[in-house]
Amino acid sequence: MNRLLKVLFFALLVKPLVLLGLGLNTRQRNLLPQSGPAIIAANHNSHLDTLVLMSLYPLHQIHRVRPVAAADYFLSSRFLAWFSLKVIGIIPLERKHVRELDKLFNQSVSALEHGDILVLFPEGTRGQPEQLAPLKKGIYHLAKRLDSVPITPVIMRGLGMALPRGEALFIPYNCDVIIGKALSEYRDADGLLAQLSERFTELETHCLTKSSFEEHRS
Amino acid sequence: MIKVPPHSLIAMSAVLCLLVIASLVTWVKRVRSPERDYQELKLRIQSWWWMVAVLFLMLSLSDLTAIVFFGFLSFLALKEFLSIVPSRQTDRNVMFWLYLSIPIQYYWVAVGWYGVFIIFIPVYVFLFIPMRMVLIGDTQGFIRAAGSMHWAVMLTVFSLSHIPYLLTLPTINSNAGGIGLVIYLLFMTQFNDVCQFVWGKSIGKHKLIPKVSPNKTWEGLIGGVSTVTLCSALVAPLLTPLSMLQGLVAGGLIGISGFFGDVVLSSVKRDLQIKDSGHLIPGHGGILDRLDSLIYTAPLFFHYLYYLYY
Numbered sequence: 027m028n029r030l031l032k033v034l035f036f037a038l039l040v041k042p043l044v045l046l047g048l049g050l051n052t053r054q055r056n057l058l059p060q061s062g063p064a065i066i067a068a069n070h071n072s073h074l075d076t077l078v079l080m081s082l083y084p085l086h087q088i089h090r091v092r093p094v095a096a097a098d099y100f101l102s103s104r105f106l107a108w109f110s111l112k113v114i115g116i117i118p119l120e121r122k123h124v125r126e127l128d129k130l131f132n133q134s135v136s137a138l139e140h141g142d143i144l145v146l147f148p149e150g151t152r153g154q155p156e157q158l159a160p161l162k163k164g165i166y167h168l169a170k171r172l173d174s175v176p177i178t179p180v181i182m183r184g185l186g187m188a189l190p191r192g193e194a195l196f197i198p199y200n201c202d203v204i205i206g207k208a209l210s211e212y213r214d215a216d217g218l219l220a221q222l223s224e225r226f227t228e229l230e231t232h233c234l235t236k237s238s239f240e241e242h243r244s
Numbered sequence: 245m246i247k248v249p250p251h252s253l254i255a256m257s258a259v260l261c262l263l264v265i266a267s268l269v270t271w272v273k274r275v276r277s278p279e280r281d282y283q284e285l286k287l288r289i290q291s292w293w294w295m296v297a298v299l300f301l302m303l304s305l306s307d308l309t310a311i312v313f314f315g316f317l318s319f320l321a322l323k324e325f326l327s328i329v330p331s332r333q334t335d336r337n338v339m340f341w342l343y344l345s346i347p348i349q350y351y352w353v354a355v356g357w358y359g360v361f362i363i364f365i366p367v368y369v370f371l372f373i374p375m376r377m378v379l380i381g382d383t384q385g386f387i388r389a390a391g392s393m394h395w396a397v398m399l400t401v402f403s404l405s406h407i408p409y410l411l412t413l414p415t416i417n418s419n420a421g422g423i424g425l426v427i428y429l430l431f432m433t434q435f436n437d438v439c440q441f442v443w444g445k446s447i448g449k450h451k452l453i454p455k456v457s458p459n460k461t462w463e464g465l466i467g468g469v470s471t472v473t474l475c476s477a478l479v480a481p482l483l484t485p486l487s488m489l490q491g492l493v494a495g496g497l498i499g500i501s502g503f504f505g506d507v508v509l510s511s512v513k514r515d516l517q518i519k520d521s522g523h524l525i526p527g528h529g530g531i532l533d534r535l536d537s538l539i540y541t542a543p544l545f546f547h548y549l550y551y552l553y554y
Contacts, residue, residue, distance in 0.1 A: 049320070049323060049324070049327075049522070049524065050523075051522055051523045052523070053523075155333050156333075184327055186333075187327075187331070187333070187336060190333065190336075193336070195336065195337065195340060197336050197339050197340050197343065198319070198323045198343060199323065199326065199327050200323055200324055200327035200328075200522055201327075234327070234328055234518050234520075234521070234522065235327045235328060
């Protein structure tokens with residue numbers, strides 16, 4: 027039932043919206059992990075980020091893609107909680123309990139063990155539109171629990187214009203989705219974050235959309 | 245029921261024949277020299293098949309479907325242009341109104357209200373954009389944002405909407421109808437791109453504008469324009485109300501302005517340091533990469549025809 031809802035939601039709403047309302051310039055799509063366990067680490071600017079990443083997968087695979095999302099936000103109201111858990115299939119993360127690292131990632135770990143593909147936003151929040159915030163270490167603590175799961179970096183650009191944080195007006199905008207090579211060798215948290223931000227910076231150079239005048243001048 | 249005037253039907257069949265020949269040539273090339281990579285060429289021609297098929301279908305169904313179809317092309321082109329050109333977060337609300345101008349402009353086309361069609365974007369939208377911007381109140385980068393947004397609608401909505409207006413004009417050459425005019429304009433414009441490329445590739449030596457587009461040569465331009473001028477003169481009496489002599493001028497107009505449309509959009513991309521404006525059409529790039537020449541040829545051909553016959 028839930029899977030049917032998810033497939034219908036993506037087939038009838040998300041995929042047409044992404045195709046016509048947005049329009050993606052996808053680069054290196056073949057690098058997207060085809061089977062789990064795998065983690066997709068992407069930058070975060072808009073609620074659309076998750077939907078766009080999931081829409082890259084064919085309908086029969088979509089139930090395998092699970093976004094890890096903040097429980098305090100997505101479970102805050104009854105409808106939103108139902109929609110997030112049943113239709114999108116998020117794995118809720120209690121951001122308050124960061125002290126007990128083991129407990130924090132239990133659900134994510136079991137999903138990975140089950141062979142799911144997790145979508146993670148290491149910036150932790152959508153932050154300022156179209157700007158990369160410092161990355162957080164949580165992704166390392168999750169990945170190390172499963173003996174170096176491959177982490178695929180993805181940079182998206184333009185969605186912060188289409189539907190930024192705190193705005194209700196959607197505007198059509200072409201978006202870049204640049205997928206990088208998976209990272210699978212990392213020793214510690216700082217090393218992983220350094221590798222990730224280096225990949226992110228490199229991937230950003232392939233973007234077509236210019237998000238500001240400043241960037242254009244440089 | 246589907247009713248296409250006889251000469252337009254002939255023109256459509258001729259285009260399809262050309263596509264068949266292009267596919268065959270590519271196939272022969274791939275069989276003869278399998279070591280070379282023809283993937284790009286193959287994709288390019290496959291995309292041509294799709295574009296031509298959708299265009300012909302929309303044109304044959306009815307004038308209204310064709311107008312809606314060109315409106316949709318304007319939408320895709322505007323979206324692509326707004327996405328590659330630098331803009332501010334505060335411009336989002338203005339962009340919303342720019343998108344809204346597309347159905348309005350194409351409505352004037354559909355009802356044939358020429359007076360409003362011709363001033364709506366150059367006057368009303370032009371004045372409206374800064375009005376909306378002032379109400380938002382972000383003055384840093386004001387001139388640049390206002391300029392690029394108005395330029396965006398002029399190129400992708402105003403210019404392109406001249407193509408379907410050809411369908412709304414009263415029919416003079418009843419053997420070809422409005423469809424004949426549209427096919428004439430589109431074919432000659434795209435044929436001009438191909439001819440300039442082929443001439444330049446085979447005998448091109450003297451660079452024309454190396455700073456903008458290093459592959460453009462005098463030989464390519466002259467060869468392409470003369471080929472297209474000749475063809476336009478021969479085809480004009482068949483598909484348009486123009487005489488052969490008038491067709492000659494139309495061909496020269498399309499050849500030269502098509503060249504400028506191409507290089508103007510090239511300069512935009514060069515300024516932004518990108519090669520293609522998008523990845524929408526496999527083997528071609530973005531939709532602007534395909535429509536660039538038409539942005540110039542459509543209004544110029546339209547007004548040439550309008551001056552002579554309407």
